[in-house]
Amino acid sequence: MTVSRGPVPPTGPEHPPGGAAAGPFGDPEDALARLGRSWTWILGSAVATLVPGIVVLVWPQGTLHVLAVVVGLYLLVIGVFRFVAAFAREGAGERLPALLLALLFVLAGVLCLRNPLQTIAALSVIVGVVWLVSGILTLYTAIAAKELPHRGIVMGVAILGIIAGIVVLALPLQSALALTRLVGVWLILLGVAEAAVAFAWRAALHKGERATTPHGPEPTV
Secondary structure, eight states: OOOOOOOOOOOSSSTTTOOOOTTTTTHHHHHHHHHHHHHHHHHHHHHHHHEEEEEEOOOOOOHHHHHHHHHHHHHHHHHHHHHHTTTTTHHHHHHHHHHHEEEHHHHHHHHHHHTOOHHHHHHHHHHHHHHHHHHHHHHHHHHOOOOOOTTTHHHHHHHHHHHHHHHHHSSSSSSHHHHHHHHHHHHHHHHHHHHHHHHHHHHHHHHHHHOOOOTOOOOOO
């Protein structure tokens, strides 16, 4: 899931004092960092997770081919969200695992879309590995980032991801319907949790803004 790293950033001017932004659009890395810290970006990730979960549950009669395409598209989109969120991390040591995880999502999505007619076992392995690795890295982030206002929710989601990954890898699923239901339920749970994280982060940002602007809120651009 998409996790904003570090304490609530203070409000202030968009460009460094005493100088202009690098290039017509500013520093790309700084722009990605600001976007990754935005609560709306986390909410967008939640929506991108909820939609495929609802689709596969509403249409449980869909074939394994359809499930592979839906999962593949989901993994690609979430890979993009995680890539941007990685730039919100404060240090290179924290950013690298997040970037590797984003790469894992993209590669898994490509594997699903490249051969959507693969077997249930192959698709289960892809989904299980992604959930397990994602859960482990997310749990590590939640433990290390003690100042996260939504730390408890992130840890809970990470543990659920680890459990879901172990279940899919340890228990072979005999039908596409069983895998569809498991994927749909998990994506909905994860999407709801990410939405809760987004609104918790929004509240934390607003609290930080009030603390750093004693003369009233700054105008919104």
